[in-house]
Amino acid sequence: MSRAQILDEEIDKLSSDKALQSIVDNSEDFLGSLRTLKEKISNDENYNIGATESAFNSWHDNTVKQEKKTHRSFRNYTAKTEKLFDFDLDSVCHYRKLDLNKDRTEELLDRAIVMELLRGGEFDIANQICEDAGMSLPGEVMDKFKELKHILDSIEKEYDLVPAINWASRNSSKLRRIGSDLEFHLHKVQFIKIYREHKDEPFDAYVYARKEFPRFVAKHLDTISKLLGTLAFDRMDAKVPGVEGGGLVSSREALSDRISRDYCSLMNMSSRSPLFNTLLASYVALPAFKKYNYISKVSHKLNWTSYNELPFEVGLPETLQFHSIFICPVSREETTPANPPMVLPCRHLISRESLYRMSKNGISGFKCPYCPEQCHMSDVKQAHFINI
Amino acid sequence: MSLSDTLCSPEFYLDLKGSQFKIPVELAKKNFKNLQKMIEKHKSGVAKHFKQLKEADLAKQEKLRIVNKMIQSQEVFNKKLSVRVSQHNEFIERLICRIDRVKRLEAIGKRARNGSDDESETDGKVAPVALLSDELVDFYKDEINLLVINFLLKTSKGEDPLHSLETNPGYQLAKHLKLTKLIDYDVILQGLSIYNKIKLNKNLKLLVAWCSENKKSLSQNRQKSKTDTNLEFETYFQRFIEMIKEGDLYGALEIANKNLVDYVDNEKEEEEVAEKSNFDKLSTGVALLWYSMIRDSTQNMIRKSMQVTEGEEEIQAVDYYDAGYQMLDGIRENIEPYEELLDDRKWSKLADFFLFNFNLLYGLDQRIPLLNMLSIGGAVLKTKTCLTPLKDTDDVSFGRILNDITPNSEWLKKFTTNQCPICSPDLKELMHILPCSHQVKSNIYDDPVLLPNGNIYPSEKLLMINRNMHYKKGEDENGDTEKDDDEDGDDEAYEDLFTTGIKGDALWKKLSKFVIKDPATGENFHAEQLVKVYPT
Numbered sequence: 001m002s003r004a005q006i007l008d009e010e011i012d013k014l015s016s017d018k019a020l021q022s023i024v025d026n027s028e029d030f031l032g033s034l035r036t037l038k039e040k041i042s043n044d045e046n047y048n049i050g051a052t053e054s055a056f057n058s059w060h061d062n063t064v065k066q067e068k069k070t071h072r073s074f075r076n077y078t079a080k081t082e083k084l085f086d087f088d089l090d091s092v093c094h095y096r097k098l099d100l101n102k103d104r105t106e107e108l109l110d111r112a113i114v115m116e117l118l119r120g121g122e123f124d125i126a127n128q129i130c131e132d133a134g135m136s137l138p139g140e141v142m143d144k145f146k147e148l149k150h151i152l153d154s155i156e157k158e159y160d161l162v163p164a165i166n167w168a169s170r171n172s173s174k175l176r177r178i179g180s181d182l183e184f185h186l187h188k189v190q191f192i193k194i195y196r197e198h199k200d201e202p203f204d205a206y207v208y209a210r211k212e213f214p215r216f217v218a219k220h221l222d223t224i225s226k227l228l229g230t231l232a233f234d235r236m237d238a239k240v241p242g243v244e245g246g247g248l249v250s251s252r253e254a255l256s257d258r259i260s261r262d263y264c265s266l267m268n269m270s271s272r273s274p275l276f277n278t279l280l281a282s283y284v285a286l287p288a289f290k291k292y293n294y295i296s297k298v299s300h301k302l303n304w305t306s307y308n309e310l311p312f313e314v315g316l317p318e319t320l321q322f323h324s325i326f327i328c329p330v331s332r333e334e335t336t337p338a339n340p341p342m343v344l345p346c347r348h349l350i351s352r353e354s355l356y357r358m359s360k361n362g363i364s365g366f367k368c369p370y371c372p373e374q375c376h377m378s379d380v381k382q383a384h385f386i387n388i
Numbered sequence: 389m390s391l392s393d394t395l396c397s398p399e400f401y402l403d404l405k406g407s408q409f410k411i412p413v414e415l416a417k418k419n420f421k422n423l424q425k426m427i428e429k430h431k432s433g434v435a436k437h438f439k440q441l442k443e444a445d446l447a448k449q450e451k452l453r454i455v456n457k458m459i460q461s462q463e464v465f466n467k468k469l470s471v472r473v474s475q476h477n478e479f480i481e482r483l484i485c486r487i488d489r490v491k492r493l494e495a496i497g498k499r500a501r502n503g504s505d506d507e508s509e510t511d512g513k514v515a516p517v518a519l520l521s522d523e524l525v526d527f528y529k530d531e532i533n534l535l536v537i538n539f540l541l542k543t544s545k546g547e548d549p550l551h552s553l554e555t556n557p558g559y560q561l562a563k564h565l566k567l568t569k570l571i572d573y574d575v576i577l578q579g580l581s582i583y584n585k586i587k588l589n590k591n592l593k594l595l596v597a598w599c600s601e602n603k604k605s606l607s608q609n610r611q612k613s614k615t616d617t618n619l620e621f622e623t624y625f626q627r628f629i630e631m632i633k634e635g636d637l638y639g640a641l642e643i644a645n646k647n648l649v650d651y652v653d654n655e656k657e658e659e660e661v662a663e664k665s666n667f668d669k670l671s672t673g674v675a676l677l678w679y680s681m682i683r684d685s686t687q688n689m690i691r692k693s694m695q696v697t698e699g700e701e702e703i704q705a706v707d708y709y710d711a712g713y714q715m716l717d718g719i720r721e722n723i724e725p726y727e728e729l730l731d732d733r734k735w736s737k738l739a740d741f742f743l744f745n746f747n748l749l750y751g752l753d754q755r756i757p758l759l760n761m762l763s764i765g766g767a768v769l770k771t772k773t774c775l776t777p778l779k780d781t782d783d784v785s786f787g788r789i790l791n792d793i794t795p796n797s798e799w800l801k802k803f804t805t806n807q808c809p810i811c812s813p814d815l816k817e818l819m820h821i822l823p824c825s826h827q828v829k830s831n832i833y834d835d836p837v838l839l840p841n842g843n844i845y846p847s848e849k850l851l852m853i854n855r856n857m858h859y860k861k862g863e864d865e866n867g868d869t870e871k872d873d874d875e876d877g878d879d880e881a882y883e884d885l886f887t888t889g890i891k892g893d894a895l896w897k898k899l900s901k902f903v904i905k906d907p908a909t910g911e912n913f914h915a916e917q918l919v920k921v922y923p924t
Contacts, residue, residue, distance in 0.1 A: 002398065002399065003398065003399060003402050004398035004399075004402060004487075004490050004491075004494070005458055006892050007409055007487055008487050008490075009489070010493070011484060011487050012411075013482055014413075014483065015483070015484055020420075020423070020472075020473045020476055021473065023427075023469065023473075023568055024466070024469055024470055024473050027462070027465065027466045028466060028471055030462065031459065031462045031463065031466060032870045034455060034458055034459045034462055036901065037455055037458060038452065038455045038456065038459060041448060041451055041452055041455060042448075042452055044448075049438070049441055049442055051914055052438075053438050053442075054436065056434055056435075056483065060431060063427055063431075067424055067427070070420060071420070074413065074416070074417050074420065075411055078413065081409060081410070084402070084406075084409075085402070085406030085407075085409070085410075085751065086404070086406075087403035087404070087406065088753075089757055089760045089761075090753065090754065090755050090760060092764070093760070093762075093763055093767070094765070095763075095823050096820070096821050096822070097755075097759060097763035097822075098759040098766075098818060098821070098822075099759070099762050100543070100756065100759065104817075105759075105818065108759075108817055108818045109539065109818065110543075111814070112814045112815055112818070113536055113539070113540070115814050116536070117561070117844055122561060122564060124560070125557045125561050125564070126561050127557060127737070128557045128560070129540070129557045130548070132545040132557070133545070141745045155734045156679075172425060176869045178853075178854050179849070179853050212641060234527075266634070269812075270807045270808070270809065271807065272807075273814075274809030274810075274812040274814045274815045275532075275536070275762075275809070275814065275815065276529070276765055276813065277530055277593045277769070277809045278762055278765040278810075278819075279532040279535060279758075279762065279765055280525065280528060280529075280532065280763040280765070281769050281809075282761040282762065282764040282765030282768070282829065283395060283531065283761075283765075284391060284395065284520075284529050284768075285764055285765060285768040286400070286404075286764060287391075287394045287395075287400060289764055290403075292688060295766075300884075308823045308824060309823050309825070309826050310767055310768070310823055310824070310825055310826045311826065312826055313825075313826050313827065313828050314767075314768045314825060314826075316768065317391070317520050319520070320769065320808050321769075321831060322769070322808035322809070322811075323771045323774070323808060324773075324831060324832045324833070325771060325773075325827050325829070325830055325831040325832070326832060326923055327828065327829060327830045329825060329924070332828075334771070334772050335771035335772070336773070336775065336828045337772075337773065337775065338777065341923070343838060343921055347728050347838070347919060347920065347921045347922050348638060348921075348922050348923075349921060349922075349923045359569055370922070375393075382843055382920070383638065383841050383842050383843075383844050384843050385832060385836070385844045386455075386843050386844060386908055387833070387846075387847055388845065388846065388849050388850070388853065388907065
């Protein structure tokens with residue numbers, strides 16, 4: 001049985017144990033019999049204290065029984081689950097880690113968390129952290145994020161796109177410079193929204209299209225014609241040929257996510273919070289760390305490590321790869337700012353160190369490692385990979 | 389097993405969540421113990437009342453009075469009882485919530501597997517190695533929030549964080565994100581409160597109470613962790629020292645008699661080692677009784693002799709052969725352990741030791757998980773390209789971030805992608821100490837194109853950016869990009885190239901007469917100057 005199943009079962013047992021509830025019910029019953037006794041006494045009816053006392057005794061016996069039962073279920077749960085967990089996160093990485101007592105770790109972390117909270121619109125908490133840590137949060141940063149929050153809130157709560165559209169048209173050229181179609185996308189969503197809200201008056205949507213779409217015709221003619229084509233149909237849902245799929249209809253969350261990414265990009269911040277991305281990478285990488293750790297424990301032979309570099313490779317999803325990596329085909333080493341990639345005249349690339357080695361420090365000509373081309377130091381140019 | 393399979397596996401997840409399934413039960417046990425005590429007390433009370441009631445010749449009024457009293461006390465008891473029981477239910481509720489989360493993860497995994505099966509059947513393509521579904525990312529987003537909340541809770545400021553939840557950022561964040569059932573904030577803050585009491589207020593009251601409440605678990609802890617230090621002993625020992633400091637030697641002796649001697653004179657075999665070290669400590673403590681009396685005079689003497697030596701210019705090597713100097717050195721060495729005991733740092737040590745025991749008891753991480761996780765993720769994301777030297781900065785403020793994100797800052801000019809968390813102003817300094825990731829494969833876009841200035845771009849994206857910027861042949865770059873002025877027909881020629889659907893070499897041929905702008909440097913080049921490169 002897997003751990004999750006054991007836990008599930010034990011928690012189920014624990015939660016279905018109604019022993020304590022039975023004590024509560026019993027106590028209410030006993031209170032009832034006390035009240036009856038009182039009534040009888042005050043009405044001078046026949047009463048029997050012994051009967052009430054035996055009610056008490058049975059209450060007593062029941063509590064003892066139920067207490068034992070509860071005690072047993074606790075003991076059982078602990079016994080069954082105690083041995084399930086023995087993993088210690090602290091043990092998986094063996095290099096110098098972040099340490100609260102060192103340098104300015106705590107302040108820097110507080111600051112990173114505040115930036116993350118601002119993105120999430122948690123202004124009060126961000127302020128509280130700054131206050132506790134004695135940092136001051138500049139109003140201009142705050143205001144920027146408040147505008148974002150306003151835009152997102154309007155979408156989330158009332159599905160009101162107007163603040164977003166206004167912001168996008170104010171920043172139209174900036175958005176285009178970062179390669180974003182957000183402005184058009186927003187108009188598109190707005191068009192669909194108008195169409196849906198005024199099904200009997202498709203003309204409203206048409207008017208909107210007349211007003212807003214011409215600016216985008218050059219680039220989005222295709223989409224626009226599809227959108228307008230749908231006016232002829234009854235519904236704009238999935239059934240319309242050529243329009244189906246996520247292209248036109250996207251969820252509020254996806255839209256909010258897209259807006260907040262572009263908004264942060266325009267502020268020259270990364271579209272997702274650095275803290276979030278790093279921690280996501282941590283979860284992705286953790287299995288590899290555990291595996292390495294396990295193997296090294298079993299084999300005792302893995303104690304090699306290159307200086308200041310992890311001893312194993314970790315595959316990350318594309319969304320978590322931020323830099324272009326060039327491994328020199330000759331030395332099999334990653335190029336660095338100190339050892340940059342160089343372009344040969346045949347347009348193949350090698351690292352500078354390899355280049356120096358092959359050309360005997362630039363004195364002699366050499367053959368490209370990929371093709372027959374003869375190269376000379378003078379024909380070689382330093383290159384720089386840029387990821388956009 | 390693919391990456392997303394691993395991340396969806398409850399086994400992987402549960403490794404990180406051990407304490408989550410332990411703490412609520414510990415809390416419930418404590419609550420239950422208190423409940424038992426309450427019942428016990430109530431029982432004897434009721435029994436007493438019955439005895440009174442049964443006394444033969446009681447007037448009706450008297451009987452009514454007693455019964456009324458019984459009813460009253462039963463009502464109070466019932467109320468208290470249901471409070472305890474609802475607390476119990478709340479703790480169990482936490483467990484249910486947590487196991488439900490495990491189940492949710494399993495369900496996500498199942499859906500992801502089904503999805504990828506379908507794909508591989510229909511397309512015949514191999515699914516991408518590492519693709520995380522939005523659902524999975526959302527799930528881990530909550531985990532990340534929990535890490536942050538845990539950090540905020542554990543570093544809560546203020547002396548008594550347990551009783552100032554309203555201003556506690558960690559708790560407030562958990563509340564806003566509706567995650568309170570997934571984190572045992574009360575336990576974390578209780579630990580911190582006791583810790584602060586010890587460290588800041590030098591108050592042992594809470595600690596003593598906590599120790600006696602958890603006597604049994606503490607001794608289990610000692611066996612598990614194989615430490616020979618005993619928190620209870622240390623606590624009373626600290627009290628003993630404080631008494632001496634205050635000059636109350638009799639009080640100190642009383643504590644030694646009442647609370648300390650037991651720890652050195654125990655018959656149990658398994659604690660033998662611990663007792664020996666306790667015995668040593670206690671004997672040092674007893675010596676402290678004496679030292680406290682001569683402390684002032686000893687220190688005066690040392691100070692005086694030091695002044696004499698310092699008066700004679702500086703200490704020479706030969707001085708070490710001087711018997712007087714040697715003696716002085718000897719004395720200083722001898723009193724060192726006593727000074728250590730009297731030092732205020734002993735309080736921080738005790739506080740740290742308490743927290744260690746506290747965390748052990750509840751299965752909480754000794755190191756804040758956020759730090760461990762950041763150390764892992766940071767190293768994995770860090771590439772050699774991120775290795776730019778730190779700018780020397782004097783303070784941690786938001787000014788730095790503002791400065792870094794203003795256009796024309798040095799950082800932006802270099803146009804290293806501002807998406808990388810390691811290069812971001814938020815984390816750069818923190819990540820500085822971490823090692824780099826290990827890379828064995830080149831990871832470069834498919835369509836690299838080289839500009840005459842050495843910059844290499846993915847060609848499609850470069851054209852896309854240029855398309856959005858509407859730079860055209862012959863047009864001067866005036867930097868007038870703020871104005872939204874380019875909706876006229878001038879760029880139609882450029883735009884047309886994309887709507888005609890030409891691709892590849894044909895497109896490049898057509899492009900040759902246009903100007904392409906390097907987005908990093910702002911330089912303009914004729915498209916014909918651009919060349920394809922073949923890095924791999």
